[in-house]
Amino acid sequence: EIIRFLAERGSNSSLVLMSGYNAGVLHSAQELASEHGLHVLGSLTKPIRYDDLERLLTEAPALQMTRRKSVANLLEKPGVEELRVAIGNGEILPYYQPQLDIASRTLTGVEALVRWAHPQRGLLPAGLILELANRANLLGDLTNCVLHQSLVQCRQWLEAGLKTKISINMSAEQFKDLELPRVLEDQLRDHHLDPAQIVLEVTESALMQELAKSLDTLTRLRMKGIALSIDDFGTGYSSLVQLHRIPFSEMKIDRSFVGNALVDDEALAIVKITIMLGHELGMKVVAEGIETQRTWDLLEELGCDSAQGYFIAKPMPGNQLLSWFHSRST
Structure with missing residues (x-):
């Protein structure tokens, strides 16, 4: 913490x-x-x-x-203009962190996490990139950059014998665009991918601020077979009525609750309730930030569906993830 x-x-x-x-x-x-x-x-x-x-x-x-x-x-942090240039010249890269089914230990998907391969500063983390992108109104460009590379990577994995889902983090602003479902459908078709291979993530707090403007787009995405995930659940202000209205297929428990569940009764209660709520609403539940065997065992006991965190694997480039997958399979 x-x-x-x-x-x-x-x-x-x-x-x-x-x-x-x-x-x-x-x-x-x-x-x-x-x-x-x-x-x-x-x-x-x-x-x-x-x-x-x-x-x-x-x-x-x-x-x-x-x-x-x-x-x-x-x-010294890089500047906004540096990020703008980086998006256009290939310095922005997705790293992929595996998600495992807790019961079967099989790969169920990966989350694409943004990294910046800066020529002088080395590999820069997501927090810094998102801070700059938000300040410069570049979140949309950044997401599109990661999305395009992730779709290309997904196609390459398929051809190498790995079929899995990729979760892409989206800004709440993008869900206000009614053209988003059509654009994504076209991109999936161009890469010969099934819509079920893509999961769009949005944080609970960001989406709930202007939910009414996003519901139409969210519904259209689900009708096209694209899964939706509510990220960092428990940190925002959603109500049961709102959760019932939104066509989410997945709920991710925030790492702050998962990481403290073994030592904090309130965090444990939130994890338990979130798993129960997600299942009652027909959602798959993913726990973020798994860092120990004890946390894994607890989540298995509570009936959580999938897990993601450093205990499983750290985020890695696409070619390394393929090697990681094959090494687990042999």
């Missing part, structure tokens, strides 16, 4: 990770911090030995000094 807190606020702090969990969990946390653009000095498992902590804190400043010149440009 502290990693996400710092990332959301654009922190440039260096971190030392300490936990009573095993080294695998610390490694996942370190990967997550890097994914959010945070700098991790190192990690220590409890009980913490004073000598280890002193060594880490003593060596870290010297290490930082040697790296300072080479990473100075990383401390």
Whole structure:
């Protein structure tokens, strides 16, 4: 949670990770911090030995000094114009994170997560990209860029023997466009893809603000066989009446509840209720942010349908995901 807190606020702090969990969990946390653009000095498992902590804190400043010149440009965020150019010249890439059926352990889909292969700064995370895109009114262009590449990738996977769904994050503004269903239908046809292979995700809080303007488009999308997913459920202000009106086929439980379900009774209650509610409304329920075996076991016990998170796999390029899939199948 502290990693996400710092990332959301654009922190440039260096971190030392300490936990009573095993080294695998610390490694996942370190990967997550890097994914959010945070700098991790190192990690220590409890009980913490004073000598280890002193060594880490003593060596870290010297290490930082040697790296300072080479990473100075990383401390300044890229600008809006850089993003505009990046969208047009191929620097924006989708990375794909697998989703597994909890009961069968089989692949049920992937979520396309945006990354920026910046020529000087390296691979930049989604949070920074979305912040810039929102500020520059580039969310639509960014989404279309990711969508096009994802459809191409989906076709390539099919030809390589992998048929799966791809979830694409959409802005609420895009669902106000009545032409969206027709445009998507044409794109799917051009790539010889079944509409059932695409899932469009939108966050609960964003959609509920102007739901009336989006209902027509959402209904048309479902009539064309395109699945809809309500993302980060539990963080917005939807009512049961609104949920009943919207033709969603999938509900994703926000990672903040999933990650705390083992230590927080209220978070656990929200996870339980969300799974029950989703099933009663005929939706598939996906839990985000799975990082430990214990969380997986809990979700299996509660009857959650699918899971996504670093415990399964981190986001990866399309060719790596194909290799990952085949390695699990053998």
